[in-house]
Amino acid sequence: MxxxxxxxxxxxxxxKARSEPGPFSASDLAVACAKPLLARQPFPASDIDEVxxxxxxxxxxxxxxxxxxxxxxxxxxxVPAQTVQRNCASGLQAVATAAERIVLGRAxxxxxxxxxxxxxxxxxxxxxMAGWLGRLLRARNPFDRMRAVAGFRPAYLKPVxxxxxxxxxxxxxxxxxxxAEVLAHRFGLSRETQDVYALQSHQRLAAAFDAGAMRxxxxxxxxxxxxxxxxxTGLRRDTDLAQLAQLRPVFDRKYGLVxxxxxxxxxxxxxxxxxxxxxAVKRHGLPVLGEWLDHEWAGVDPGQMGxxxxxxxxxxxxxxxxKMKDLVQMELNEAFAAxxxxxxxxWDSAQYAREDLGMDRPFGAMDPxxxxxxxxxxxxxxxxxxSGARLVLHxxxxxxxxxxxxxxxxxxxxxxxxxxxxxxxxxxxx
Numbered sequence: 037m038x039x040x041x042x043x044x045x046x047x048x049x050x051x052k053a054r055s056e057p058g059p060f061s062a063s064d065l066a067v068a069c070a071k072p073l074l075a076r077q078p079f080p081a082s083d084i085d086e087v088x089x090x091x092x093x094x095x096x097x098x099x100x101x102x103x104x105x106x107x108x109x110x111x112x113x114x115v116p117a118q119t120v121q122r123n124c125a126s127g128l129q130a131v132a133t134a135a136e137r138i139v140l141g142r143a144x145x146x147x148x149x150x151x152x153x154x155x156x157x158x159x160x161x162x163x164x165m166a167g168w169l170g171r172l173l174r175a176r177n178p179f180d181r182m183r184a185v186a187g188f189r190p191a192y193l194k195p196v197x198x199x200x201x202x203x204x205x206x207x208x209x210x211x212x213x214x215x216a217e218v219l220a221h222r223f224g225l226s227r228e229t230q231d232v233y234a235l236q237s238h239q240r241l242a243a244a245f246d247a248g249a250m251r252x253x254x255x256x257x258x259x260x261x262x263x264x265x266x267x268x269t270g271l272r273r274d275t276d277l278a279q280l281a282q283l284r285p286v287f288d289r290k291y292g293l294v295x296x297x298x299x300x301x302x303x304x305x306x307x308x309x310x311x312x313x314x315x316a317v318k319r320h321g322l323p324v325l326g327e328w329l330d331h332e333w334a335g336v337d338p339g340q341m342g343x344x345x346x347x348x349x350x351x352x353x354x355x356x357x358x359k360m361k362d363l364v365q366m367e368l369n370e371a372f373a374a375x376x377x378x379x380x381x382x383w384d385s386a387q388y389a390r391e392d393l394g395m396d397r398p399f400g401a402m403d404p405x406x407x408x409x410x411x412x413x414x415x416x417x418x419x420x421x422x423s424g425a426r427l428v429l430h431x432x433x434x435x436x437x438x439x440x441x442x443x444x445x446x447x448x449x450x451x452x453x454x455x456x457x458x459x460x461x462x463x464x465x466x
Contacts, residue, residue: 090126128424149308213287241411303417342375344454364441370412435461
């Protein structure tokens with residue numbers, strides 16, 4: 037098997053979605069962080085063998101968005117590109133796909149990552165309106181057109197918000213937030229515990245930006261209105277427990293514990309990485325950010341989709357004969373505070389290990405000081421197609437600040453899955 041190295045990467049600041057479409061399309065965002073990334077390389081963009089991009093909600097004019105991004109970056113018409121979709125782990129899937137191509141010897145250099153402009157998620161006509169328009173278009177004479185017009189009903193104008201629909205599981209009929217409520221009640225997670233975790237996420241991210249730890253991965257983003265962005269706009273530096281406690285539950289208004297304050301944010305953003313074989317690293321004299329070692333996917337009950345990382349990480353560690361203590365750091369996507377805390381509780385539960393994982397003993401929870409020590413999606417946002425790639429990029433930089441070692445990037449995935457990727461930082465990097 038060929039070794040796989042991540043040689044460089046970059047991301048945009050994540051921009052919190054407001055009440056109107058954001059200033060950038062998904063392809064704009066990917067190009068904005070990939071351009072400086074490629075400009076740093078000693079080879080032209082046309083030397084890349086393939087481009088793989090994760091994206092969940094590309095715009096109608098961004099079909100196979102990976103190909104559009106590749107051409108906009110100057111990779112040239114001969115470089116193939118594919119778009120992958122695994123819901124929240126689409127960016128992680130893109131990196132995994134790129135790694136597998138290199139492992140098999142089918143590629144030497146692959147640009148991979150994820151992008152999402154959630155603020156531009158389309159608002160669609162409902163099926164009744166679409167049917168009425170179809171009848172109107174099929175009308176062949178004035179009489180048929182008048183009859184079609186007479187059949188119009190005001191209810192046909194009710195819009196369909198694709199973002200809300202996409203964040204609801206079609207089989208169990210629960211939104212992602214409702215699945216977090218299920219976990220909060222299953223593991224007895226109080227509202228205060230969730231709010232404390234959310235506050236910690238903002239404090240940790242603010243400290244990371246203030247210490248300059250994010251400069252190595254975040255590229256300044258410029259829009260067409262003379263505005264620029266240097267940090268994630270969802271970061272709330274001034275929040276406190278009192279403010280968080282005032283927020284009302286969103287997904288179960290009567291009995292719920294999950295609020296907008298202890299949930300991840302709807303965001304726009306992109307993260308891109310350059311992966312290379314050992315041969316390409318030597319040929320071009322490339323610096324090494326870290327090494328891909330392995331990855332794993334797991335399926336769980338869609339109604340408790342937040343537990344996906346528990347299974348993916350457990351299976352990955354078991355195969356590698358590793359323990360939690362062997363990890364220098366873990367980046368667990370903060371879809372919800374309840375989801376992160378539930379994963380910790382499940383890893384620490386002998387009953388869960390026995391009944392759900394089929395293991396004799398639990399792995400034990402990850403050391404809280406080594407779990408998301410620079411914050412996560414609660415504070416920086418969760419552009420679903422990009423988050424997995426961001427976790428990989430950030431984890432490698434964090435590992436290198438600590439002198440290398442192994443770490444895991446992991447996410448829960450809508451629909452009841454989990455993904456985990458084992459990475460190793462550059463030895464002696466600190």
